[in-house]
Amino acid sequence: MPKRVDHSLRRLQIAEALWRIAASRGLEEVSMRQVAAEAGVSTRLVQYYFETRDRLLVEALALRNEYDRKRIESRLPEGASLKEAIRVLLLGLLPLDDESRQSTLIHLAYGIRAVNDRLLAEHVTNHAKPGLEDIVADMLRGAQAGAQLRDGLDLDREAATLLALSSGMTYDVLMGIRTADDAIALVDYNLRRVWRSESAT
Amino acid sequence: MPKRVDHSLRRLQIAEALWRIAASRGLEEVSMRQVAAEAGVSTRLVQYYFETRDRLLVEALALRNEYDRKRIESRLPEGASLKEAIRVLLLGLLPLDDESRQSTLIHLAYGIRAVNDRLLAEHVTNHAKPGLEDIVADMLRGAQAGAQLRDGLDLDREAATLLALSSGMTYDVLMGIRTADDAIALVDYNLRRVWRSESAT
DNA sequence: CCTTATGTGATACGATCGTATCATAAAACC
DNA sequence: GGTTTTATGATACGATCGTATCACATAAGG
Structure with missing residues (x-):
């Protein structure tokens, strides 16, 4: 197999691309292809790590929530x-x-x-x-x-x-x-x- | 020509369809075809009264603002x-x-x-x-x-x-x-x- | 070393989108 | 009453979308 890759890291990389698009252009511009392009990976990869678009949306939000929680906690x-x-x-x-x-x-x-x-x-x-x-x-x-x-x-x-x-x-x-x-x-x-x-x- | 029709009335009818879709399914579900179907008219008619989708969005908002203003004023x-x-x-x-x-x-x-x-x-x-x-x-x-x-x-x-x-x-x-x-x-x-x-x- | 599982690319399919084009029915105008 | 204008339908084009499929390279496991 190819180099064993850190899945959670790749997922985060893709999620971050989604965050940028959602914040700068709105959620409706979040397509599998746009996210892939923004993340610098192929569309297939986005499919691979987040089966479907709905899942991508939900899981990218979950990742952001976790991200925010840590960020806010560190500020207390x-x-x-x-x-x-x-x-x-x-x-x-x-x-x-x-x-x-x-x-x-x-x-x-x-x-x-x-x-x-x-x-x-x-x-x-x-x-x-x-x-x-x-x-x-x-x-x-x-x-x-x-x-x-x-x-x-x-x-x-x-x-x-x-x-x-x-x-x-x-x-x-x-x-x-x-x-x-x-x-x-x-x-x-x-x-x-x-x-x-x-x-x- | 066919029966001279009240344009502002037709525009309102189409705008109302847009409002319903925007409120119930979100702005990204607002397409020329969906609005036409909701209003019960042909897609061409939506094009006829609001040239483009961007114009449709902006003008439907303007109509809603006017509508709201009257509604609020009547409540004073x-x-x-x-x-x-x-x-x-x-x-x-x-x-x-x-x-x-x-x-x-x-x-x-x-x-x-x-x-x-x-x-x-x-x-x-x-x-x-x-x-x-x-x-x-x-x-x-x-x-x-x-x-x-x-x-x-x-x-x-x-x-x-x-x-x-x-x-x-x-x-x-x-x-x-x-x-x-x-x-x-x-x-x-x-x-x-x-x-x-x-x-x- | 060879097989097998893993990660990634290329591409194709059907649907929907915005918009443009063409046609035409019918009322208004002279 | 013929002509022009207005309102509307039908349809077509190219783009983008979500998703599925096929291929394949490569590293891990025996």
Whole structure:
């Protein structure tokens, strides 16, 4: 046989080509031939490693989700305060650099398709925000226990608000309707709104 | 010649077929033939009324924007309070009924494509939210002049927050991740947060 | 060393796509 | 009433698509 090749590496190489096409030209430009050309391999190879186009789409998304998870984990602050941790988490949802911008584009492209595709919906929704609201709400409760927060807040709803705020600005930032600085300032404004003013960052 | 036909009516009929396909199966299923079949006319007719596919896409969006504008205008409350007016405006952004759900799907489909299509971007962005933030901010200033709002608010940022909150919940409601009641409750929570508690609805 | 399993290229098939062309029925115009 | 214009159908062309098939080179296993 020819040189035993690392399959998972080849699959990643092809998936990355798909990511580039999906982010720059949209999911509908993702054809077996286009992906092959972008990856610099023959069409047959794409068939070999991802039987069919549907499988290619689903598995390339799974690979991206895994990729993103690692990327986000590596960004989590070490000894940061709860406020800072939530801030990093919220800003992590925004397309502020090239990589997160590409992730946003990819997930948006898959997301719109998932609305009418039950199979895809599982893959998109499951790995999307599994209880992110609960995580933020718990962090807020931790801050409240430390008396860092203002009174009279509904922490579950504040968590939901903060997260919806971030994803609500996603498209605007992507299109340049809102600048990144603007988006960050709005996140900070809402964090200041929730925290006591005298509390440390 | 054959019976002189109302062109704008025929164009609307074809555009409506496109809307249905775009909302139910996605923009990439919008082909001249599919639209013709959905509209119950021959492919040639679609060519006749919208020369090319690109034009069809752009002009069908323009027609939908006009359609939505009328629909939203008709929903504006008459003698409602500022708080109620803002509430209607915010809820109007959410896919809470079949028509607004279809509008959301259509604009989402066009939006993701517009990110990488400069020509389309103009048509999508221009008619999207032309200064909606300013409108809400002005309404908030009106309410503040009536001493209805809490102290210490940055009204521009509150307006931006409210709007981002609504669009941030759009996709969740669309996918059934969040119920409509949930979304409405979160909007109301944030309105209560901004208004003085004793103020009337 | 020889067989066998593995990786890759070339190519072909049928479907669908956007668009162009040709034909023609029928109402409007002089 | 003949002629011109308008609306519509039928169909054809070339491109691209997903997928299947066949061939074949090469390295691993005995």
